[in-house]
Amino acid sequence: MIGNYLKTAFRSLRRNKSYTFINIAGLTIGIAVCLVIFIVIRYESSFDNFHRHHDRIYRVMTKGEKGGVASCVPFPLPAAMKNDFPSWQSTGMAMLRNLQVAVMEKNAAPKLFKERTGAFLVEAAFFRIFNFPWLAGEPSTALQDPNSAVLTRSTAERYFGDWKNAMGKTIKVSNDDLLTITGILQDAPSNTDFQLSIVIPYHLAKYSQSKDWVSISSDHKCFVLLPPQVTAAAAERQLVAFSGKYRAADNKAIQVLQPLGQVHTDTSTDNYLGRTVGPERIRILWLIALFILCIACVNFINLSTAQAVNRAREIGVRKVLGSGRWQINLQFLLETCLQVLAGVMLALLIVALIIPPVNDILGITLSLHLLNNTGVFIFLLITTIVVTILAGFYPALVLSGFNPIAALKSRITAKSTRGLSLRRALVVFQFIIAQALIIGTLLLIRQINYFEQTPMGFKKDAIVDVPFPSDSASRSRLNYLRDKLMAIKEVQQVSFNSNTPADDDNWWTEFRFDHAAKETEFAMLSKFVDHQYVPTYQLPLAAGRNITATDSVNEFLVNEAVVKKLGFSDPNDVLNKEVDLWGGAAKGPIVGVLKNFHSNSLKEDIVPLFMVNMKRLYSTAGIQLSTTNIPAALRQIERIWKETYPNYVFEYEFLDERIGNFYREERQLSRLYKVFSAIAIFLSCLGLYGLASFMAVQRIKEVGIRKVLGATTAHVVYLFSKDFMLLIAIAFVIACPLTWYFMHQWLQHFVYHINIGWWTFVAGGLGAVVIALVTISFQAIKAGMANPAESLKVE
Template sequence: MLKNYLKTAFRSLWRNKRYALLNVTGLTLGIAVCLVIYVIIQYEQSFDTFHTRKDRIYRVLTVMPEESGKINYTQAVPFPVPTALPNDFSGFEKVAGIVQMGKRLVTLEDSKGNIQKKFKPLVYFLQPSFFDIFDYRWLAGNSATALNDPKSAVLARSTAEKYFGDWHRAMGQVIKLDQQFELTVTGILDDPPKNTEFQFDMVATYALLKINEIKDWTTIDDIHNCYVLLRPGQDVAQINRQLIAFSKKYKDPKNKTTHMLQPLADVHSDKRTENFIGRVASPERIRMLWMIAAFILLIACVNFINLATAQAVNRAREIGVRKVLGSNHWQLKIQFLSETAMLVLTSLLLAVVLALCVLPFISRVMDLPLDAGMLAAYNVYILLFAIFLGVTLLAGFYPSIVVSAFNPINALKSRIAASRKSSGISLRRGLVVFQFIIAQALIIGTLIILQQMNYFHKQSMGFTRDAIVNIPFRNDSAGNAKIAYLRDQLQRIKGIQEVSFSSAAPSNNGNWWTGFRFDHQAEETKFPSVTRWVDYNFLNTYDIKLIKGRNLTRSDSISEFLVNETLVQKLGLKPADVLNKNIDVWNGQIKGMIVGVVKDFAAGTLKEAVAPVFMGNIKQRFSSVGVRLAAGADVQASLKAIEELWNANFPEQLFEYQFLDQRIAAYYKEERQLAELYEIFAGIAIFLSCLGLYGLASFMAIQRIKEVGVRKVLGATPAHIVYLFSREFVLLIGIAFVVATPLVWYFMYNWLNNFVNRIDINWTVFLAGGMAALVIALITVSSQAVRAAMMNPIDSLKVD
């Protein structure tokens, strides 16, 4: 019996090749999108799930309440926290401080001290207890002893193989870190999986930095985090309450910052905070991806239902004959579901092939390590079976009811079209509207995201970011001694307009926040501020405007400060009121006088509010050189001259540089990737919707062929025929636009609220999205309408 159903289904589909092709194409695309999105979601939700004690691992956050009532969260903690926690909490089985200072210089020297190799691995400074909390595979050495000596280091396998040829040969080798610390390689770790927040190339000891000697409870730095492993059965809510008391115990009474625990599972998804890889997959984004996958699959199913019900009218006589020969309702339903199952199964197989083909492209767009192996996971097979079952029932059930309900007498007399006109057309209209609601929503939403990205690119950040090159600078006595010489030599290079030494460029994604005492007050400010250490030419190089007072002096030995407008406002003063007032940083370690107020600039990204900033001229803290190139300069020639100067003065260093505008653009990488992904999905949604329109228009042209012939005999022009075919679809797309507009506005308004600096949603973007959908749909429908209009009316009237 089953064999007969399948054979009949195959013959039916073969007779209606165009119908089958349209459905297979639509379902293949819809299912492929689902598979790709599912792989992306699975990857994003797999971060650090491989640790055996993941349910007991937490990150310590710093909670920073503002006077306005707003509460800010950061992953950074004061440096004494990891040392103090074990003494105050018995519920912590292990505590580990972590510092990630980015890529650091590592050199290999021969017995005479000559540098043989130099490279810059990503270095994590860890307390040894880190490896008692997290699970990483040791190839050599072990977690119990490898980092006991502060002058020891552990390498990732790929790093060891890259610079020693074979990781076995790396063991016991002596390497020099930052030209300061001689470290012995005491362990080799297998490369961290891609789905972990800790993507280290090399691990050094936390004790090497002597962080445990720092007693400053006010200053926090994004590079310093703390993780804990709770003992079994601990009450997290109770520990969070105890952390409030812990904060009060060690901090100044006026310091309102406290701490709380964040589960390891939330580190990659909590958009309130950042992480070491600099990318967060928020629950909102995951839900949006699920919705897109579901909607695009629904569009494909809607296509199937529309085409199947329209096709059913053309199969009326076949159904009538089957009923006359004894077929009952269930047999007809099973027959139709069998045809649907064959189409879905074919589409499913093609979708897997398509997903395998496009996965590398999506991997590049999203900058995610997606590979074909992810489609071989057992949960993907479960998803495929669920899609097969769900789509077969969803897309095939209603058409099977329609077909099985045909009256055999009317079917044999070809009266089905009239008897089914009202209900069938109404359903198809509703489904077309549903398709274009989704398609237009994606188009308009994508346009709004692109506008916001363009706003980030063009909006002023309060400084010049074009033609600025940032070069890492050696921050030690040898480097500081060469500042004046290097400045002079750089300014002699053709094409260089301005030069500035500083701790960082104006905009930086790893800011140093600290409190300070203003005007000899006994207490620190209630708000932390971003700290920049800059020279006298910082303002000129980056074109930051001075609005009150004067610039810093040329001397690097006098402690003077510049502050921005936001800092002055938070003090409740006017720019003139802060001039010549003192700033005391780190309990008197650094003191100086405010000599000028600068216009606000974005110390972080435009996604955030402008931060209070103070800038002082302490050359011992300079770690970056900003070079501003003149208009029309030969960039490559200038960069080559800078490299030659650097190599001559710092032969042990690796010369690196980065254009400031490119680094700032990287801050919005996630949003840009999201926009690109939405562009792809919007294109697929509109294609699928038009695919359904094409099929419907084709069947309408067949069903109304006699009507067209009569109209042409009575004098109707081809243009009038095209108008008759198109006006109904224009109305349906218009209804979809009216429904989609408020939905898109609501969701995109909430999305834009995530940014402090954002665009206002303009009505023109809705008009553009609606017109785009309308034009594409009209082109699709008109192709069939023109074909019907150009037929010879005599041939049309002969059609039975």
């Protein structure tokens, strides 16, 4: 019996080739989108769950008195935790940016490398907490020697050609410390926030012996592995007392714990990967997958119910010959299942082909081996069953419900089937989704353009940032370097500093203001700059003056946000007031107040910050260039740099590119929405095309009569289009408030955002109408231009 069902199903699908093609094409695209989204979500949800005890690993974070939480910790905390909680496995760690590495080979000049990210300072417990795969060396002892280092395979191959040659070799880091390679790691999996390249002992950090419990750096973090018998809640209770033990009485900050599994999904804090994927984005992806699949199923239902009239006699004959309703239902569900299975097979092929572009769009690393995952095939099995029922159940009920006498007398028409009203409702549903995605994409693009075009409050164009060695010998050559650089015609200004005005590598601290008994109750962003910083980045002053060219006296600049936080309304009121950093380690007067500028992205509010001239903390040069011949200027800068620091790798980054990276996730989301919007409108129009084709066949005699009576092709196009345009207009009216609500909620995540204008909705609606009209008109014009004699001669 099943064989007969299959034979009949294949015959029916072959007889209606065009509709079968449209159905399978729609299902293929819908299933492919769902599968890609499932793989992406599965990937994003798998971060760092490969560690043996991932459920007991926590990140230690700092919670301020007013509730704000930072992912970093004070510098002395790791040592204090080892002292107070000896049963906990804990590790202080930091990521170094722009680490210089010199590979020392016998009878050869050192080979120089620069690790921009991926260089980590860790305590020995790091490899007891995290289980990265090893190729050589012992995790328990690899970093016990204070002069040891561990490389990943790819890093070892860059340094030594073959990773097997690396063990026991010597490298020099930061032109200072000689380290011996004691271990080789397999390259870190892509689904970890710790993308290691080189791992060195924590004691090499300049702040590893710091006693400052106030200042925190965004790259300095701490992780713990709790014993099995200690719960996170119990550990946090102990950390409250721990925080009070070491901090000053007026410092109410405490340490809290965050499960390792939340590090990658917490958008309110940062991680070493520099990318988070919050639950909200996961929900949006699931919704998009559901909507796209629903659109594909809607196409199937619409075309199947519309074609019901063509199969009315078949149903009548089956019923007269004794077929029960359940048998007819089974027949049409089997036809649906065959089309769904064909869609699944094609979807697998498409997904295999589009994984590389998906990686490019999202900035992730999916691989084809994910398709061999059991979870993927369970997902496909469930999808096949659900789509078969969702797309095939209602059409099967409609077809099996025909009255056999009416069917055999050809009294069943397209309008007499119960699916007419439903088909209209489903078309509306399709275009609600399509238009919502189009309008949402337009608003997202506008917001990204707003981010990129809104002034930051300082000059960011044609400024190149070049890191230099931070040792005292290198810093002694800064004046010489400045003179050489200023001699280049295209170089306009040079400033030595700790970081640029807008940066993601930040150092927060508090200070005593005007001989106060205690430090400020709010943390401030710290920047260490020279007297050329203000003119190089063209930072406008609200009061006072710039700092002077001196190394012997500390002078401070603050922004207007500090003035407001301190309770003053006039910037002049804070001038010449003393600032005391780190218990007297650096003191000096406030000599100027800067107008507020954006030191972070426009997603965040302007923060209070201060700048002070402390030469020992300079690590980078900001070079302002003219725009006449930037490539030539860079070549000359590189030549001078190599003459000044022959043992140091030259590299640079433009400031506007660094700022552009603040909005990397939004740009990825924009590209994703563009793709999904295109898919939604394509699937919706595919369904319209199928319905218009069916309508053209069903109304061919009507069109012929109208033509004989004088109707023009334009009138025929209007006849075909008016009903569909009405449905799309209804969809637009429903889509607008829904889109406004959700996009308004999304925009509230950003401190600085666009206003939602009415013209965006009009543009999105008109775009959908035009695309749909073009789709329908193709069949309408074809019907309108047909010779009426051909359609009427059989009458």
